[in-house]
Amino acid sequence: MTTNVPAYEVHAGEHGGAKPNFLNVTKGFMSWAATLDHKRIGIMYLIGVTAAFLAGGLFALLVRLHLWEPTGLLFDNATYNQIFTLHGAFMVFIFVIPAIPGSLGNIVLPIMLGAKDVALPRLNLLSFYLWVTGTCFALYAILAGGFDTGWTFYAPYSLYSTQAVISIGLGIFILGFSSIFTGLNFIVTTHKLRAPGMTWFRMPLFVWAIYATSILQVLATPVLGITILLVAFERLYGVGIFDPRLGGDPVLFEHFFWFYSHPAVYIMVLPAFGIISELVTVHSRKPLFGYKLIAFSSIAIAVISFLVWGHHMFTSGQSTYAMFAFSFLTFFVAIPTAIKEFSWVATIWKGSIAMNSPMLYTLAFLIIFAIGGLTGVILGALNVDIHLHDTYFVVAHFHYVMMGSIALAFFAGLHHWWPKIFGVIYNEGLAKLACGIIFVGFNATFIPQFVMGSRGMPRRYATYIEDYQPFHQASTIGAMVLGAGVALMVGYLVHSLLAGKKAMQNHWGGVTLDWLSPTPPPLENFDEAPVVTTEVYDYSTLDLKTTQTPVR
């Protein structure tokens, strides 16, 4: 994509050398806490969601350790139930949903569009502080005795439980607003702040992905909000909407809950798809195969995702017509997703493939997501789902898409944009090693879960019958390996901030505006406002010199 932006600018003598970038242009605590700069907000999100991920991961390791023994190794049942609930709630609401849009989306999307910032910077900061507030409520809920309803807090158990359900409910309600405002901001930014010459079909696919995500965030999250409010009213006043003793219907709760939570999983995965789209093209130095199909498939997935929530409830006693419709549409949503996967593979084929760490994480994603997506298809078949519902097969499926795909895409994106954001590069050898350990550990954790789930091992079990022990033990060992890989990754990434080598101006050789801005970007992203004159992934415009010239 040629523009009138010089690939890099060096102004010797001004400010004693390199121009100030967004990291050092102002200093001090308040310059970060009260910042309106989308890049700084993104970094604050990054720190926050990483902490949430590590906390959620710690709960996961406790869960797996406890399940080493059939009678439970570490906790009594009630405590175990709290721990798996915390793992789910932290990971879903505090980590996965906000992570990619809040961190990489915030930092990268405006630069990709050629804008100076998002459309509503104060709303952006508010979104971040709402995330912080919601997380504080969650922490308070833990201190107030915890909660053991599962992250899905089904009625009527969530109505009768004597634990801190309302506290965590309020936390999730506030986190929901953070999500809504982030999505709202990105939609307006995409519509109104594109650089001159950037038509919709010249936008990078990461923007399309975030745009589709944002539609879901804005339209689906309010339904979760009202569900939480109703549960809170039910607990406080006994309004009786979900409580069968008062005339209510527990299955109505399930409908309300999944009407949000199914689009929620696409809120989680679409940004990951966006990252992978960017990475396959840059690291194969080849334009994306089927750009328009990938862009439209994101929108198609967003729309269809509103119509399939009932596939979480096939055993709840739905009518056969409902089962028909939900199963049919569930298979339908598999097709745009398959198109993406095939398009990515076709992009890599006959490219110029750089086997660096972002690409390794991307390849790991493509393999793991194939398994995750395909097992979703298995679950879409009605009678098979009846056997597999609420077993470890489902647990393995969603961990393949959420951890193995989304988290891995998040790691890939971090590695990919790390040199751009911070101007330093991490230790490549350790990165490759960590990727390998994570890949092996992840599969070792969850493949046994597919097997035991298909053999009937139910989920959310604090204890289990002895027959399943070998699978649980294998899974636990895998989890420890996975944890080690993640720890290594965090280690070398943090180390790079303290003592990393300087990155190149355009470290990987991308041609979208995010790679053409200075490294790290200045406060308003560009020294001169860019104008777009060519198509989006045109590598003939790549100035190879910038991939060899270090940041000053």
Next chain:
Amino acid sequence: MSHDHGHSVVVPAPGPGFLPHTVAHHFDTPKQEFQAAKLGFWLFLATEILLFGGLFAAYFYFHQVYPETFKVGGAQLNWRLGAVNTIVLLLSSWTMAMGVRSAQVSQKGKLLMYCALTVLGAVIFMCIKFVEYQAKFDHGLLPVFGGMHDALGQQLQWYTDHDGVMAGVPHGNLFFSIYFTMTAIHGLHVIIGAGLIVWIMFGAAKGRFHANYFLPVDLVGLYWHLVDLIWIFLFPLLYLVP
């Protein structure tokens, strides 16, 4: 229109008594700022519609499962008071629209007057609501604060139905649960809307809103129209069903 720090776009005031408006620095033109804010606000209104959408879904579901309960329950509501409230809100929407128009032609005095009338409408609405709620408390058909009861499966005592008006229908509490939840959340939005209009009045008094910059008035007006629209759906469903 590029710029660097310290040179933002400024929209001039149309005359004495008004203030100029500085466009936020990341926007290039006032028009871009206006369009971006308006798009963002419509998206926010969409979230409000979906929030209430969930409640409407609950209403329709329970109406279908317990039609008798909704018939008898609806008969307990005072449809006359509800109709007055509907007219009050409709009128207040008109005064709000007139207020936006006044801002668009830089008529500060009229803007303040129309805003005040709209807030008055909101106050009347909430007073009538209070009267209705009071009547329901007295008949034991609405929750009371204090004396909370546990949510552990024992028949909750907020719904006592002193006069036994709902005795012949199953789960009479359900109608009032839906009624209270929907109208209380709507009432909260009325209060928020009134608060926003008061904020506009403060700004209007200073001369912030005029023909060259009336965006906040426009957006608050949109919010108020949504609040009105939701009531227009609530009223027939809850009050006029029997």
Next chain:
Amino acid sequence: MISTLIQDPKNYVENPAKLPVLSDKWGQLEPLASTFDHVDGLFYFTYVVCIFFFVLITGVLALSVVKYRRKTFDQPAASNVTHNTPLEVIWTIIPLIIVMVMFVWGWKGSNDMLVAPADARQYKAVAKQWNWAFSYPGSKVQSYNELWLEVDKSAAFTLQSTDVLHAFFLPGMRVKRDVVPGRQQTAWFRPTKTGDYHLFCAEYCGQDHSKMYALVHVVTADEYAKKPWDVLKDSTPAESIASGENIYKALCISCHSVNGTPGTGPSWGGAKGLFAKDGDKVIGRAREVVLADGSTQTVTVDEAYIKESIAMPNAKKVAELPYRNNNMSAFADLDERRVNCLIAYMKSLASN
């Protein structure tokens, strides 16, 4: 919070000599139930399709990485093709056809599983936190956490819950249905092989969700005719006490201890237990209780009090904290023989 290994038995059945056997292993060739064919066939088909696509994707990736690896920093892509309409059409249409096949097959299979045949025997399964009670056609005796079925006879279950969501899950029969309080759900199957099978609760229901286990015995017609579920042994006092202990472990152990340890519910034994020994006699202790209207009363434990407390636990709740704030599910349909066995067991716990 972190405690030592829990000593509970893994299953609370009235014939603890019989341990569960995983006779419903996945992949066993003989069908174990009428529902087998529908589910397993489609599962294997889908599984093979998944393997095919997985191998295809991984294969192309592996080949790409080997063949087209970037060897010099300026190496361009081997091809800049961004479209191939025939290929794109193929990889849209073929998956679409495959998933439609899966959909139709799955839907037809599930429809067959939903409608019980007219000649199915009607059983009832009542789920409560955290045990299963089964009622049999033509019998007045229930069984707890153990179910007997006749081979080659269709069994239809009416599923009820007295408290929260549960799920009725027999992996060996490929049967699962949520048990929703306030609703009646049904599930059916026809077992085709004798043996013992697992029944799990498959919807999270609180503390002992993982212990809500039942053992299903599929027996021959002759054995079934002997009403093997009527297992309650209460012809002698010793038998009654032993049966009472089994019932305690099946239904009461989650909340009540027998040695004075406090729990969700008051302990049956120890210094504040139900009964005390007075020489040779066993007499009930006195305790303070709270009535439904909030007033307190002192009662002496006797059989009437115990029977009332089992059927209507909130009529008289123990006043001491935390018991007065905790709740017990009612066991209103616990049959009288079992209640008497429990009382015999409770009396055997009397201490000085």
